[in-house]
Amino acid sequence: MxxxxxxxxxxxxxxxxxPGGYVAAIRAAQxxxxxxxxxxxxxxxxxxxxxxxxxxxxxxxxxxxHGAASAERMGIHADPAVxxxxxxxxxxxxxxxxxxxxxxxxxxxxxxxxEGTAEFDGEGSVRVMHGGDGQGSETIEYEHxxxxxxxxxxxxPGFEYDEEHVLSSTGxxxxxxxxxxxxxxxxxxxxxxLSTTYAKLGTNVEVIEMLDSALPVYEDxxxxxxxxxxxxxxxxxxxxxxxxxxxxxxxxxxxxxxETDDGEQSTYEADHxxxxxxxQPVTDTLGLDAIGLEPTEAGFLESDEFGETDVxxxxxxxxxxxxxxxAHKASAExxxxxxxxxxxxxxxxxxxxxxxxxxxxxxxxxxxxxxxAEEAGFEPVVGQMPMNASGRALTMDEPDGFARIVADAExxxxxxxxxxxxEASELIGEVGLAIEMGATLxxxxxTVHTHPTLSEAVMEAAMNAQGHAVHTLNR
Numbered sequence: 220m221x222x223x224x225x226x227x228x229x230x231x232x233x234x235x236x237x238p239g240g241y242v243a244a245i246r247a248a249q250x251x252x253x254x255x256x257x258x259x260x261x262x263x264x265x266x267x268x269x270x271x272x273x274x275x276x277x278x279x280x281x282x283x284x285h286g287a288a289s290a291e292r293m294g295i296h297a298d299p300a301v302x303x304x305x306x307x308x309x310x311x312x313x314x315x316x317x318x319x320x321x322x323x324x325x326x327x328x329x330x331x332x333x334e335g336t337a338e339f340d341g342e343g344s345v346r347v348m349h350g351g352d353g354q355g356s357e358t359i360e361y362e363h364x365x366x367x368x369x370x371x372x373x374x375x376p377g378f379e380y381d382e383e384h385v386l387s388s389t390g391x392x393x394x395x396x397x398x399x400x401x402x403x404x405x406x407x408x409x410x411x412x413l414s415t416t417y418a419k420l421g422t423n424v425e426v427i428e429m430l431d432s433a434l435p436v437y438e439d440x441x442x443x444x445x446x447x448x449x450x451x452x453x454x455x456x457x458x459x460x461x462x463x464x465x466x467x468x469x470x471x472x473x474x475x476x477x478e479t480d481d482g483e484q485s486t487y488e489a490d491h492x493x494x495x496x497x498x499q500p501v502t503d504t505l506g507l508d509a510i511g512l513e514p515t516e517a518g519f520l521e522s523d524e525f526g527e528t529d530v531x532x533x534x535x536x537x538x539x540x541x542x543x544x545x546a547h548k549a550s551a552e553x554x555x556x557x558x559x560x561x562x563x564x565x566x567x568x569x570x571x572x573x574x575x576x577x578x579x580x581x582x583x584x585x586x587x588x589x590x591x592a593e594e595a596g597f598e599p600v601v602g603q604m605p606m607n608a609s610g611r612a613l614t615m616d617e618p619d620g621f622a623r624i625v626a627d628a629e630x631x632x633x634x635x636x637x638x639x640x641x642e643a644s645e646l647i648g649e650v651g652l653a654i655e656m657g658a659t660l661x662x663x664x665x666t667v668h669t670h671p672t673l674s675e676a677v678m679e680a681a682m683n684a685q686g687h688a689v690h691t692l693n694r
Contacts, residue, residue: 229255231560232345232361234337234505237264239537239549240367241321246557248328255359256325257347259336263318264369266546269389272317276310277392278416278577285419285452292616301420304395333357338506339364343532363532363560366505366520367553370498370538375404377464378494384473385465386493388413398422400489402475404462406433408576410495411445415579418452425455425487427462427477434576437637438588444620444639445578452579460485465492500539515541524566526556534560548572571654575644580606580620583647586635586654589625600628601694602660602684606640608691610671617641622676624650624660624684631659631685642673649677660684 233244236258244256261268280301287297325332335347335356345364348356372387374380382390391413397420403410406428414424426433433449433456434442446456460477468474468488475487500518507514512530514520520535522528528535534556537549551567558565576582592599607618620639627634636650653663663681668674675690682688 226358226360227255228360229253229331230362231255231365231557232337232359232363233257233365233367234345235264235367235369235537236262236321236325237367237369237537237549238266238546239369239553240264240365241325241553242550243365243367243536243553243557244330245325245328246554247560248325248330250557250561250563252557252561253331254329255331255333255361257333257335257337257345257359259334259350261318262321262325263314264367265371266549267317267321268314269392271546273310273314273392274388274412274416275577276313277306278412280306280309281416281419282579290616301397303397303420307393307395310392333359336504338504339509339512340506341509363534365526365534365536365553365556366502366528366539367536367549368501368505368539370500370544372494373497373499375462375494375496378404378462378492380494384467384491386491388493388495391417391491391493391495394491398490400472401425402427402473402487402489402492403495404428404475404492405495405497406430406456406458407436407495407497408434408578409497410493411449411578412576413493413495414454415449415452418449418454419579423453423489425457425489427457427460427475427487429459429461431458434582437576437582437584438590440621441582441584441637441639444580445576445582448579448619457485457487462492462494498538498544500541502539524555524568525559526552526567527559543572543574545572545574568655571651573647573651575647577644580617580640581643583638583640583643583645584636585647585651586633587625588635588637592625592627592634597634598628599625599634600631600660600684601625602680602682602688603694604676604679604683604688604691606673606676608679609640609673609676611673611675612641614671615641622646622680624663624677624680626660626681626684631661633658633660633663633681636677636680638677640673640676646674646677649674 230253231247233256247254284299335349340346380387400423403426433446463478465475502514519541522535526534536552538544573585603623606612606620622638625635633653660681668678
């Protein structure tokens with residue numbers, strides 16, 4: 220202990236107040252455990268402050284403006300003006316409401332909140348450094364520690380984030396004026412979401428991607444729908460090119476140089492460069508050597524189905540625990556760890572964790588693809604419903620995409636789904652529940668769905684897998 224430290228003790232110490240950490244802290248306190256939550260920045264973590272919530276607020280604003288400007292087919296003529304500063308302010312108000320709510324919920328459930336940066340200084344002990352001159356530090360002794368420190372954007376060498384010329388996703392979400400031209404390095408889900416958003420706001424967007432496709436982790440026919448829509452919005456794609464260097468132009472903009480594997484170079488100019496090449500776990504600031512905990516080469520903390528790491532009574536949840544790096548997965552892990560510590564029968568099950576990309580149209584996935592089902596030893600049967608046969612999708616003027624269900628041919632148990640459609644992030648929940656409860660194609664097909672709704676596509680896809688769909692041709 221450092222001289223002058225204040226020493227306290229707690230049963231459960233949670234480091235990081237993102238969607239994994241604050242959920243773990245609240246659940247532990249609900250179960251009667253003395254719980255302390257340490258946060259160095261802002262309650263809600265990246266998700267609420269710099270990721271999920273602000274990006275969806277900005278996406279909603281862009282969709283509203285673009286929808287009004289492109290509704291001539293419906294007989295609606297409008298030329299909306301986007302006040303980016305006002306849109307950003309509204310976004311920030313949404314964030315403030317939610318982060319303030321997290322803090323209130325923690326306090327209401329009896330969680331002890333401490334602001335500062337935590338670092339392990341020995342078995343069962345963490346030192347918390349408080350920010351500001353003269354704030355000092357304190358030592359917290361714990362029985363159980365939960366690491367929930369989240370992730371940060373990956374930096375490309377030579378492209379350090381100054382949030383003026385070179386933007387991280389955080390910087391892109393905080394712009395107060397709509398850029399005329401934007402270069403986006405990376406065509407993963409973050410790059411595609413923000414490319415689509417700014418294109419709808421009127422920005423000329425060029426995407427630079429080293430690989431040969433957008434959204435490479437998704438099946439080709441899923442990614443193709445989103446890429447086609449982005450191109451219709453004016454987004455340009457430059458595949459097989461890696462960002463090599465940049466410089467400021469005389470007018471204060473940026474000039475980006477790219478290079479292919481063959482050494483061919485290209486240059487692009489814009490107002491900003493947004494680097495969106497992925498995220499990495501924040502585990503290098505924790506002093507893990509002090510407790511003998513070694514991250515993987517990628518920086519993750521390996522853990523079991525209860526969230527426990529190789530060090531007894533030290534747990535990891537959320538992005539630091541590995542893929543998928545999703546807020547809702549972090550929250551589920553937080554609950555499991557808290558319940559396990561409290562002696563409750565709880566363990567993590569990853570088979571029905573959904574994923575979503577908020578592009579246009581959205582992507583929702585859960586469980587296995589057809590290929591993954593085959594690799595797992597199943598004989599899969601697949602059913603699909605195109606959205607251009609959905610009455611509700613057509614009345615929304617959103618006919619692109621499809622809903623696909625994957626099931627086991629012998630038992631008809633639902634194994635997975637891939638949906639690319641408006642509101643796919645909402646639709647995928649039904650299939651997630653089906654997988655979780657062990658439902659069959661018949662369960663989905665025989666459940667009467669409201670008409671006209673997008674969710675009917677899920678029912679029809681299940682019927683198509685059985686060979687008796689009514690509103691689409693059977694395979």
